[in-house]
Amino acid sequence: MKLEFIIAGFGGQGILSLGKIIARAGIKENKFASFMPSYGAEMRGGTANCKVIISSQEIASPYINHPDVLIVFNQPSWDKFRPKLKRQSLVLLNSSLAGFSPSYRIKVIACPFTRVARELGMEKAANMIVLGRLWREIKFVKELTLKETIEEYFSSRRDIVSKNLEALARGKEL
Amino acid sequence: MKEQNKVFITGNEAVGKAAIDAGCQFYAGYPITPQNELTAYMSRQMRKAGRVFIQAESELAAVNMVFGAAAAGARAMTSSSSPGISLKQEGISYLAGAELPAVIVNAQRGGPGLGNIGPSQSDYFQATRGGGHGDYRTIVLAPTSVEEAYTFTCLAFDLADFYRTPVVILSDAIIGQMAEGIVFRPPSRKYSLPPKDWALGRAKGQQNIIRSLYLGERVLEKHNLKLQRKYRLIERKEVRFRQHLPREASLLIVAYGSMYRLAKDIAVELEGKKNKKSVGIFCPLSLWPFPYKALAQACARVKNVLVLEMSYGQMLEDVKLALGRQKPIYFFGRAGGEVPEVDEVCRFILKHKLI
Incomplete structure (x- = not known):
């Protein structure tokens, strides 16, 4: 088993957190995982992306040529990584901030993730909504593992754990 | 696969964790991407461990503070990325000349000049040929994973003390910023490390002087020949691949x-x-x-x-x-x-x- 994810968007959209949570969940189930961030010098507003690999075998390079899963939060990321897709790739696209032509041959799940998050009153948890939607499509770890990982990841701020878990649940229903 | 308790950590943080575990008593650094996770880690963990962390006013200041700490017998480390490492070269030459142990971490980025913050391996010449002035070499270890970033840094402190020489950890923006689940493994090879009787304040009966300035006739040549013998020994004993x-x-x-x-x-x-x-x-x-x-x-x-x-x-x-x-x-x-x-x-x- 080997799954390669590219997650991309603006800095501040929770791109790197989402990538770290996916990788940590993999490690929690005794898989190998690598997380490779790439971002500008600025914390917010710039572009950010990360490459995550989960595998049952040792991982060589943390870089990814053709992702199994591409998660894009905005238009520039979609434009940048679209050429990297292979026919079997799965795309999760934030249609609040990126458009695409429906005639595309690759499986694209387009959802207004940002809008859904805003409606729940937690725009910053859009990344967890995406994670929920992704998990419905590919059960790369057990649901319990995912929840535990989220709890541990935000353990220093108990107040936002429940919000993120709520967002995860909402994502699964989309 | 059966190993439990893997810790998910970046390469830069693994270097920091290794320094703490290896008994690094003094760290001075100045922020630069892509090694900031290391400085940030040290700023929290060194204080927690009751050691010294200093965010220096410049790279030059940082490397010279390390010189001072090493001269006083402390295990000392500094880190930076390519442009910052260029600034430290004078200090590294002095460390080599004064035969002081220190660990210098370079998470390489694109160059020349300020370059960019992407990964690069363009500091190979600088690291392996000395970098600063004078006939000296530094041991250069290049980790290929987060786990090795940990192990090699532990090893670097031992090598530095054993040979009384600066040791460079040459990583890059990939090894430094990527995170993997690792187990902290100390290096397998052990070095017998005698007390640092040569250090300042530890002299027994006589005076200890730490210097790289030798003005007497042929004194500097003798010092150089001593360094060269040490480098030949390292070439025989410390090849790794x-x-x-x-x-x-x-x-x-x-x-x-x-x-x-x-x-x-x-x-x-x-x-x-x-x-x-x-x-x-x-x-x-x-x-x-x-x-x-x-x-x-x-x-x-x-x-x-x-x-x-x-x-x-x-x-x-x-x-x-x-x-x-x-x-x-x-x-x-x-x-x-x-x-x-x-x-x-x-x-x-x-x-x-x-x-």
């Missing part, structure tokens, strides 16, 4: 650090295309001393050699020194913060019929 040499390999890829990881993917990709293991890999783990002999031996059975680097051919020169005209040596490199892709290297190998 890793190799995968399948029987039917016709091509040997030579790559270090993060590019070793890429070479592994390339070997697998080509194995799928050709249906046999036609690619071997040789990875120097110590860049100085460079594994010249081992590389020459590893090449005995292959037809071609490909050097893969994130530079325009720096380690390539050491490979040429090792092999002479023994084998055709090809080179593939990208720099300026860009990372070679598996596909393009495979195309290069197939186009030049290297397998």
Whole structure:
């Protein structure tokens, strides 16, 4: 088993957190995982992306040529990584901030993730909504593992754990 | 796979954790991407451990503070990325001249000049040839994973103390910023480390002087010859490398650090295309001393050699020194913060019929 994810968007959209949570969940189930961030010098507003690999075998390079899963939060990321897709790739696209032509041959799940998050009153948890939607499509770890990982990841701020878990649940229903 | 308690941590943080575990008592640094996770880690953990953390006013100040701490007998470390490491070169030359142990971490980024914050391996010459002025060398260790970033940093402190010399950890934006689940393994080789009687404030009966200035007639030459004997000893004792040499390999890829990881993917990709293991890999783990002999031996059975680097051919020169005209040596490199892709290297190998 080997799954390669590219997650991309603006800095501040929770791109790197989402990538770290996916990788940590993999490690929690005794898989190998690598997380490779790439971002500008600025914390917010710039572009950010990360490459995550989960595998049952040792991982060589943390870089990814053709992702199994591409998660894009905005238009520039979609434009940048679209050429990297292979026919079997799965795309999760934030249609609040990126458009695409429906005639595309690759499986694209387009959802207004940002809008859904805003409606729940937690725009910053859009990344967890995406994670929920992704998990419905590919059960790369057990649901319990995912929840535990989220709890541990935000353990220093108990107040936002429940919000993120709520967002995860909402994502699964989309 | 059965190992539990893997910790998910970046390469930069693993270096910091290693320093704490190895008993580093003094850290001074100045922020620069892509090594900031290390300075940030040290700012929290050194204080927690009751050690000294200083965010210096400049790279120059940081390396000279390390000089002072090392002179007083403390285990000391500084870190930066390429442009900052250039600034530290004067201090590194002084450390080497004064025979002071210290660990210097370089998470390389694109250059020359301020360059960019992408990964690069363009500081190979600087790290392995001395970097500053004078006839000196520094031991250079190049980790290929987050786990090795930990192990090599622990080892670096031992080597620095054992040989009384600065040791460089040469990583890059990939090894530094990537995170993996690792187990903290201390280095297997142990060094007997006597008390630092030479350090300031620890003199027994006589006066200890730490200096790199020798003005008397032929005094500096004698000092240099002593350093050279030490370097020859290190060349004999501290060569480290890793190799995968399948029987039917016709091509040997030579790559270090993060590019070793890429070479592994390339070997697998080509194995799928050709249906046999036609690619071997040789990875120097110590860049100085460079594994010249081992590389020459590893090449005995292959037809071609490909050097893969994130530079325009720096380690390539050491490979040429090792092999002479023994084998055709090809080179593939990208720099300026860009990372070679598996596909393009495979195309290069197939186009030049290297397998």
